[in-house]
Amino acid sequence: MSRRINGMIIYKTEAEVALMKQSATLVSKTLTAVANVLQPGMTTLEIDKLCAEFVQDHKAIPSFYNYRGYPHHICASVNDVVVHGFPDNVPLKEGDIVSIDMGVILNGWHGDHAYTFILGEVSEEILRLVKVTKESLYKGIEKAIAGNRVGDISYAIQEHTERRNGYGVVRELVGHGLGRSLHEDPQVPNYGKRGDGKKMKENMVLAIEPMINMGTKDVYTESDGWTVKTRDGKPSVHFEHDVCVKRNKALILSDYSIIEAAEQANPHLNTSYYTAAVAAQ
Numbered sequence: 001m002s003r004r005i006n007g008m009i010i011y012k013t014e015a016e017v018a019l020m021k022q023s024a025t026l027v028s029k030t031l032t033a034v035a036n037v038l039q040p041g042m043t044t045l046e047i048d049k050l051c052a053e054f055v056q057d058h059k060a061i062p063s064f065y066n067y068r069g070y071p072h073h074i075c076a077s078v079n080d081v082v083v084h085g086f087p088d089n090v091p092l093k094e095g096d097i098v099s100i101d102m103g104v105i106l107n108g109w110h111g112d113h114a115y116t117f118i119l120g121e122v123s124e125e126i127l128r129l130v131k132v133t134k135e136s137l138y139k140g141i142e143k144a145i146a147g148n149r150v151g152d153i154s155y156a157i158q159e160h161t162e163r164r165n166g167y168g169v170v171r172e173l174v175g176h177g178l179g180r181s182l183h184e185d186p187q188v189p190n191y192g193k194r195g196d197g198k199k200m201k202e203n204m205v206l207a208i209e210p211m212i213n214m215g216t217k218d219v220y221t222e223s224d225g226w227t228v229k230t231r232d233g234k235p236s237v238h239f240e241h242d243v244c245v246k247r248n249k250a251l252i253l254s255d256y257s258i259i260e261a262a263e264q265a266n267p268h269l270n271t272s273y274y275t276a277a278v279a280a281q
Contacts, residue, residue, distance in 0.1 A: 009177060009185045012203045013143030016109070017244050017251070020179070020205055023060070023111030024242040024253035030054045031115050035262035038269060040094050040119055043074035044087035047100065055104050063103035063110055063182055070226060071267045075101040075114075082170055082211050082219050082236040084226040094120035097130065099238040101181060110182050112207050113254045114240035117263065118270035125214065126235060129167065133212040133237040133274040136160040140190075140208050143166050144200065144243050144250035150186050151196030153208060158191040170236075173228065175209045178242060200245045205253070210211030 010018065033054050034047055052073040055062045062073040070084075077085035077099040078092070085099075092098060101114035117128055136157045143152040161167045169191045177184030186198040190210045213219075215234035222229065230236050242253040263269045 003166065007237045008206060009198065010179050011201060012179060012205055012244070014203070016179075017079075017203060017205065019107050019264065020109045020111065020242065020244070021253045023104055023106040023109045023114065025111070025255050026055065026058055026060055026106055027102060027111040027113050027242075028258055029058075030102065030104070030260045031100060031113075031205040032262045034100055034270065035117065035259050035266060037113075038098070038117055038119070038266065039092075040096075041091050043089050043091055044078070044085070044098070045089055047076060048074050048144060049071050051100075051102055054094070058106075060104045060106040063105045063112070067182060073102065075099075077101070077236070077238060079235050080230045080233050082213065082228040082230060083173060083238055084228050085225060086227060092119055095122050097122065097126060097235055101238060108180060110178055110180070111242055111254065112178055112182060112240070113149065113242050114209060114238050115256070115259055116237045116239060118273075119268060120270060121160035122270060127270070127273040128165075128256065129212065129214050129235065130237050132161055132165050132167065133210055134239050136190075136210045136212065137208060137239045140210065141241060141243055141250050144206060144208065144245050146200055146202045146245055146247045147193055150188055151192040151200050153195050153206075154189045154192030154197070155194045157210045161210065162191070162217075168213035168215055168230075170211040170213065170217055172219060172239055173211055175207050175240070178205050178207045202246055204245040206243050206245065207240055208243055209238065211236060211238050245264075
């Protein structure tokens, strides 16, 4: 869940980082449960129910529910919905791309990340958009090391998606710090200049989340006050990891490997973009 925020940077202890890894991993396990069953004909409300029950069964709290009035447990953003899509009763269909963004509170600490799934056959254009967006997440994470600045993450994501591949990088919504609150400083835009922004120090925890559009960067928010869609109706992709800044290499707290294993085992999900995307990890 992406929001602009104001506040101060809160650095974590090693013990707190370990607790945050548990929270982030629970989100990953929940998204893995989605990857196990996701198929055409399901509705995003069914996914919402699955996620809520999975989190509660693991003695945690779905953190999006009632957050600033948000009425669901997950954000389910389909096709031209960028982020914050409301789960609904519309059956998913072959060719849909579905981004699930969700958070939990476990032992007082937040985990918050997102993954985009492809249902069945899609065009090469969409496969490339998903691949490049996922790659850009890891290019941003490579810069999340102590001594760098937040703008180094932003630049790396924008360079790979917008400058090299011509995609639209959403400006209105950004990544963010994470901890006992769902949104902490600093903000982590997906566009910017190298050397700009806050200097990163060890044990700063960030939710890095490229939101990349196939066409224009321009978006609008529907009348529900939450659902953000592309202005031109073209698809958008969203990936997000929870990351702890370290001295030489960022520590990724969330776990895509278990989601990917379930995704590859599900015949309804398309993973043909993996070759280059996984190599980027």
